[in-house]
Amino acid sequence: MExxxxxxxxxxxxxxxxxxxxxxxxxxxxxxxxxITVQDTANxxxxxxxxxxADAAPLFTGEDAHRExxxxxxxxxxxxxxxxxxxxxxxxxxxxxxxxxxxxxxxAHRQRTVGVTGSKGKSTTSSLVHALLAGAGRPNxxxxxxxxxxxxxxPAELYVMELSAYQCADLDDSPRVAVVTSLFPEHLDWxxxxxxxxxxxxxxxxxxxxxxxxxxxxxxxxxxxxxxxxLPLVAAGLPDGFHVAPGPDGTRWFFRADxxxxxxxxxxxxxxxxxxxxxxxxxxxxxxxxxxxxSRDALATALRGFAGLEHRLQPIADPSGLTFVDDSLSxxxxxxxxAIENFADRPLSVIVGGDDRGVDYSPLRDxxxxxxxxxxxxGIPDSGPMILSLVADLPGITAVPAADxxxxxxxxxxxxxxxxxxxxSPAAASYGRYDNYAHRxxxxxxxxxxxxx
Numbered sequence: 001m002e003x004x005x006x007x008x009x010x011x012x013x014x015x016x017x018x019x020x021x022x023x024x025x026x027x028x029x030x031x032x033x034x035x036i037t038v039q040d041t042a043n044x045x046x047x048x049x050x051x052x053x054a055d056a057a058p059l060f061t062g063e064d065a066h067r068e069x070x071x072x073x074x075x076x077x078x079x080x081x082x083x084x085x086x087x088x089x090x091x092x093x094x095x096x097x098x099x100x101x102x103x104x105x106x107x108a109h110r111q112r113t114v115g116v117t118g119s120k121g122k123s124t125t126s127s128l129v130h131a132l133l134a135g136a137g138r139p140n141x142x143x144x145x146x147x148x149x150x151x152x153x154x155p156a157e158l159y160v161m162e163l164s165a166y167q168c169a170d171l172d173d174s175p176r177v178a179v180v181t182s183l184f185p186e187h188l189d190w191x192x193x194x195x196x197x198x199x200x201x202x203x204x205x206x207x208x209x210x211x212x213x214x215x216x217x218x219x220x221x222x223x224x225x226x227x228x229x230x231l232p233l234v235a236a237g238l239p240d241g242f243h244v245a246p247g248p249d250g251t252r253w254f255f256r257a258d259x260x261x262x263x264x265x266x267x268x269x270x271x272x273x274x275x276x277x278x279x280x281x282x283x284x285x286x287x288x289x290x291x292x293x294x295s296r297d298a299l300a301t302a303l304r305g306f307a308g309l310e311h312r313l314q315p316i317a318d319p320s321g322l323t324f325v326d327d328s329l330s331x332x333x334x335x336x337x338x339a340i341e342n343f344a345d346r347p348l349s350v351i352v353g354g355d356d357r358g359v360d361y362s363p364l365r366d367x368x369x370x371x372x373x374x375x376x377x378x379g380i381p382d383s384g385p386m387i388l389s390l391v392a393d394l395p396g397i398t399a400v401p402a403a404d405x406x407x408x409x410x411x412x413x414x415x416x417x418x419x420x421x422x423x424x425s426p427a428a429a430s431y432g433r434y435d436n437y438a439h440r441x442x443x444x445x446x447x448x449x450x451x452x453x
Contacts, residue, residue: 011072184363380405
């Protein structure tokens, strides 16, 4: 569906955050017969809905919103409004259309877009694609789930869009290059089950993508794509494409098949998983038209200037000699596993827990057991106690509950040996206790300051 197709129709924008604001501002000039904004409860209003916004799309909440939806043709939902919400289910049952601002935008911009999703790695990979394209002389804008909402994106030659599972689910046009970094069960409460989540996530590739780039080392992702015949698949990380291997000086290098590109040291991000993210990013920019072998010097320069993401494995030095690490972006067990891998050779405490979304934490237990990890795991509400109950019996693991982030940091200081690491890698979303992952990070840093001797 395109914006112009909303002309003459009755439209509801669901959500009052940045996505909702961008949707109202973009849809109002398209000439809908009626345009309103809805929210199921006034408790979650993200904006003071007044002035020009209220004039363009008056706001209804609670039961008033429910009644208004009965006369609506199209719901444009913000991310986070679940497929299983009874209002969504009821609207579809009446023959109504459900879409999103991202889907409306994508229909007009797909040919100039690299879309990046994944259960983990999508933020880093989309940021790498953005930086590498710029380094290769291809100006582009980065937005979507990270930064600017799709319908508020400025004009550009190319776009790199990080897309959440929520944003992928409503697409009926794929980006020209669809990128999937990984696939693990997540957001099961939103989708209603694992199969529905996989279907929603991989919807990014199902509507005319010219290339579908994916991490060739992810067995679940490979298996799911094998079930979807006819896609133009490009596997990254394997020897015939972009991969990492011993280079001309004996250290690890990035290669395009048998052509050496640049040393691993040019990528200033920790972890083997980030090597995989870069291989995916290189395959994505090649698919959009960059000759990575001819441009390798420019790409290496761009990499050396790439600082990585805030709140993803960011070390925080402390006068005590401990290193605190902010990994608030880790919202699933697999990303926390990658974080632990980087520090498993040092005395280690890990703060885990957050919003309980029904995520399966057995992979974290299996990793700790199989790799004989020695660490203190500190569990914070809401899901922390449940995570601790899964790992408390493992040799080498000490499980300690904490009432909040402040107490967790204090416990980390007390129980982590000199020269060790206190890693905040929650393996859970922030909602409920914090506004978002950045708010959780601020509280972590405040706790570090407050607990210094």
